[in-house]
Amino acid sequence: MPTQPRLPVPADAPGDPGSHGDPGGPGGPGAPPTVAPPTDHAVGLAHFNNLPFAAAEAAFLECCGSLRWAHRMAAHRPYPDLGALLAASDEAGYDLAPRDIAEALAAEPATCLHDDAPRAAHLALRAAHAAYESRFGHAFVICLDAHLPSQHVDQVLAGIRVRLAHDTDEERAVTAEELRRLARSRIVELLAADPRPNGTL
Template identity: 35%
Template sequence: MNLEKFNALPRDLAIAALLDCCAAPGWAARVADARPFPTVEALLAAADTALEPADLDAALAGHPRIGDRSVSGRSAKEQRGVGDDVAAEFAAANAAYEARFGRIYLVCASGRSGADLLADLRRRLGNDPETEERTALRELAAINRLRLEDAFA
């Protein structure tokens, strides 16, 4: 999408465009309401700062589990480093993560190997809930940034 066109969209259409990048309606509304943006970098900065802890659960509803072999589209492309060699280990580690934190493991997987992501998941299992929430929000911000950069390229 062109930034000039995005800036000119009606609010509801701008929110819809943002929801394609991140399924958190509050985040999308805050970013849409911050328009117009003079540059894509200004949009990215606003997207980073608009993300709040309350957005995490809504955003996670739009994300598949890392290592889920049924994933397609953009998520499959982002997770392409996760091969069959670690799929079973991911299933077990994902189950442990979900039991500990009550939500799916979220990580910016783009460009990372399955072994690296699995090591990250296992390390994060040692986080306390507050640290893990901050970590998940940082990862979500990184995913949003990549998706917005792709959308506005």
């Protein structure tokens, strides 16, 4: 189960811009709602566009394990903005051949849970993944961006149960879509990271 970054924060989470604070201070009753500024990907994108080809290809391989996909993404730089980069990612993903998808699946990280997850959760996930891999011959992948970390185990178990009922062709299509979603999520994470040492130019 690949770990997914930047999951949404609940509206009532401490420190969340939309939560209520001191009634007399920002966020109190009658105060205008505060909205967190969107992440600026321009710095990361500019850095990424100027990386040597081999470095860019290696970075893309962290987003999707298909060498053909990563090579194509690195070769099509520069990208004018994040939207263009994500559109190119989708297009390259739709063009993957079965062998490319198999290569990407083989590169996916092994399932892991937080150390404090109950033993029963580890055992249930291990059994579910084994059943899935026995049926389809490859790792189970799912993008969990829309879910909080506390929901990950339940979402994976539910996803495996549903997808075990798929036939091979149907599951191949679902798996390819999940790989595309994972690639998009990882690209956004990659560009959001500050490429400058210690945050300075």
